Amino acid sequence: MDLTRDPHRSIRDAADNIREYNHRTINGPEVFYGEHQLINHAPPAIGEAVGALYVLFERLPQAVDQTAxxxxxxxxxxxxxxxxxxxxxxxVSRLLRSLIDARQSMLVAQTHLRSAVQVSSKMAGHWLDDEIEDADTNV
Known part of the structure; x- marks a missing residue:
């Protein structure tokens, strides 16, 4: 964390990181398969992404408050x-009203993301043995 940068630079860098995520994931979910390209790695990796989105939205209201x-x-x-x-x-009144409205929307998004985290944090891929057993029973 570089606390010597201009404050707006931190926000721009965060936006660039989200843009990078969007570019990485735009062509499909295979990016979540991990280093060895195993679909079993995708569920927890997606859960991590959902958790990270929640953390992002958890921090945004404070950034809006401090900007206001x-x-x-x-x-x-x-x-x-x-x-x-x-x-x-x-x-200035319009600006502050817009920031308040944005903050309220972020709090609503937080609520929905918290629900998503509760589900996605429990997601896991099948064990390789599970796939083999499933394949054997389908014969």
């Missing part, structure tokens, strides 16, 4: 002007 606090502080110092000529007070 920065906006309020800068506004209190009368350090904001709107380049498009809009009234600063009205624009």
């Amino acid at each position: 606090a920065a906006v309020r502080h800068v506004e209190e110092q009368h350090a904001i002007r709107m380049a498009n000529g809009d009234e600063t007070d009205e624009a």
